Amino acid sequence: MPYYRSVGEIPRKRHTQFRAPDGSLYAEELMGVEGFSSDSALLYHRHLPTAIVDAVQIEDARQTSPNLPLKPRHFRSQDLKWESPAEVDAVTGRRLLFGNADVKICFVAATRPSPLYRNAAGDELLYVQTGTAVVETIYGSLTVGDGDYIVIPTSCTYRVVPGDDLRMLVLEATGHIGPPKRYLSKKGQFLEHSPYCERDLRGPTEPLLVDGTDVDVFVRHRAGVTRFTYANHPFDVVGWDGALYPWVFNIRDFEPITGRVHQPPPVHQTFEGPNFVVCSFCPRKVDYHPLAVPVPYNHANVDSDELMFYVGGNYEARKGSGIGLGSLSLHPSGVTHGPQPGAVEASLGAEQFDETAVMVDTFRPLELGEGAEACEDPRYAWSWAKRGPDWP
Numbered sequence: 001m002p003y004y005r006s007v008g009e010i011p012r013k014r015h016t017q018f019r020a021p022d023g024s025l026y027a028e029e030l031m032g033v034e035g036f037s038s039d040s041a042l043l044y045h046r047h048l049p050t051a052i053v054d055a056v057q058i059e060d061a062r063q064t065s066p067n068l069p070l071k072p073r074h075f076r077s078q079d080l081k082w083e084s085p086a087e088v089d090a091v092t093g094r095r096l097l098f099g100n101a102d103v104k105i106c107f108v109a110a111t112r113p114s115p116l117y118r119n120a121a122g123d124e125l126l127y128v129q130t131g132t133a134v135v136e137t138i139y140g141s142l143t144v145g146d147g148d149y150i151v152i153p154t155s156c157t158y159r160v161v162p163g164d165d166l167r168m169l170v171l172e173a174t175g176h177i178g179p180p181k182r183y184l185s186k187k188g189q190f191l192e193h194s195p196y197c198e199r200d201l202r203g204p205t206e207p208l209l210v211d212g213t214d215v216d217v218f219v220r221h222r223a224g225v226t227r228f229t230y231a232n233h234p235f236d237v238v239g240w241d242g243a244l245y246p247w248v249f250n251i252r253d254f255e256p257i258t259g260r261v262h263q264p265p266p267v268h269q270t271f272e273g274p275n276f277v278v279c280s281f282c283p284r285k286v287d288y289h290p291l292a293v294p295v296p297y298n299h300a301n302v303d304s305d306e307l308m309f310y311v312g313g314n315y316e317a318r319k320g321s322g323i324g325l326g327s328l329s330l331h332p333s334g335v336t337h338g339p340q341p342g343a344v345e346a347s348l349g350a351e352q353f354d355e356t357a358v359m360v361d362t363f364r365p366l367e368l369g370e371g372a373e374a375c376e377d378p379r380y381a382w383s384w385a386k387r388g389p390d391w392p
């Protein structure tokens with residue numbers, strides 16, 4: 001996140017002696033991406049952040065299988081069930097929906113606090129569909145609710161403490177997630193044409209200090225998951241500054257870009273990651289040419305798989321398809337998709353859409369995970385022709 005922030009106590013000069021009230025030195029840590037050549041933060045710990053006393057490999061059985069036969073698909077996260085719903089946390093309870101070499105996309109309905117965790121393989125993007133949570137991090141806490149996107153930098157230790165009815169889509173990238181470069185000036189300020197800017201972002205405001213010894217932290221890395229035991233609780237940072245930290249952006253603060261005729265998906269872009277983009281479709285005035293067709297034209301996304309997560313309102317173009325709140329549609333490259341029959345005619349003359357959806361476009365095919373297979377509606381591919389193997 002290219003935006004300087006300072007929280008808690010820090011010394012006036014970096015890399016100088018900084019002492020606790022008892023005279024002991026705080027331990028300075030640099031969290032920096034791209035070697036030492038890009039954004040970073042300096043954190044000041046009460047204890048050595050290096051002091052681990054155990055490391056145990058954790059079984060990680062997550063697998064995906066190709067989208068075969070290739071077809072558009074519909075999944076209902078609202079129908080996902082967990083074996084013990086009262087014992088689901090936002091880290092170990094994630095159900096893998098989709099994945100490729102660049103990103104894993106999971107869903108979780110969390111009911112209890114997660115263990116401490118960090119993803120050393122890439123940034124994570126959490127999207128809160130419903131409910132509330134406190135995301136506790138080494139940088140401080142973030143209070144989040146429905147519509148919030150939370151960007152968690154690679155290797156940021158955190159845990160999720162859920163409130164009521166927390167349902168989240170989780171993207172685990174193998175790289176960094178941030179605003180599209182075209183929204184930013186050369187020095188990193190949001191430009192006037194960007195649909196959101198610095199005022200819409202939230203970050204930690206005060207340190208989070210927790211005492212404790214022999215504390216477990218689950219670390220996802222390229223080769224799997226390892227559980228480290230730290231001599232001291234990792235939430236021991238008395239202050240930090242820099243441009244690398246977790247931050248929050250609410251989808252309702254996305255200002256839609258509209259036109260006389262249909263605007264293409266890139267106007268909805270919110271984030272970019274390694275070989276994928278995330279777009280926000282928000283309630284908006286629709287196309288105002290006198291002969292405008294407000295719903296999208298049929299389209300072949302030649303170079304990407306298109307995943308749409310329906311989170312609010314009625315999605316006009318999908319009426320009659322079985323899609324509801326919580327649904328995810330997957331329109332892979334190789335198959336043209338478009339509005340359901342009758343949706344074009346029904347949209348003519350509309351002035352406003354109340355839909356909210358989060359779209360993830362990946363530039364490599366998405367494979368299907370266990371969670372997707374557990375909640376697929378097999379009829380969807382035939383919903384345009386209204387006949388096929390599983391229809392009606």
Ligand SMILES: [Fe+2]
Nearest residue numbers: 299306331337
């Ligand atoms: Fe599409």
